[in-house]
Amino acid sequence: ALEKNLDFLLETILGMEEQPHLAVVGDGPERVRLEQLVHAHGGGHHIHFLGPRQYQQMPDIYAGASVFVTASRTETHPLTLLEAGCSGLPIVAIDSKATRGIVSNRVTGLLTLPTATSFTRGVRQLLYRPALRHRMSQAAQQHAAAQFSVEASVDRLLDTYSLVRRLQLVEA
Secondary structure, rough: HHHHOOHHHHHHHHOOOOOOOOOEEEEOOHHHHHHHHHHHHOOOOEEEEOOOOOHHHHHHHOOOOOEEEEEOOOOOHHHHHHHHHHHHOEEEOOOOOOHHOOEEOOOOOEOOEEEEEHOOOOHHHHHHHHHHHHHHHHHHHHHHHHOOOHHHHHHHHHHHHHHHHHHHHOOO
16 A cells, blocks of 8 residues: 555665565555556566465565565554564664654664665665674564563553552542
8 A cells, every 4th residue: 555655665676786585465456556667667576576465474474584674654553563573574664753663773673764775775784784684683583572572561561550550549
């Protein structure tokens, strides 16, 4: 869909000399047009539209990737970033309030300006600097586990209940 900013992402990847492979997962009203855009620019051999996938298939897709990229600037809580981090993928994302809440810049991934130059630089850094990618991969997985695991979520929920209970006692 338009809010995913896939035109920007695809044009940026198509403009890279080294032409890294990109897997686009999902389906939506823009898919046919985006596939046509890619083929018109000769990117059909390195940009792959996988279509919709079951949630259970996503770990295998993440496992086949080196980096997770997103160009969306409008999502409020992008679950794909959480999934990528849990899978140990460093992330390249356009800097926004939502991405900043999940990606720790230069620790678990790279937050870029909304320009092709900045985004390309981020992708290149993670693709061609294996030590940096490895360090961020480990940090992404540790951060996701610490912040977004079931245990961490339950602890936050219990803390919230405890706070509400204390507030009720104060008001009584």
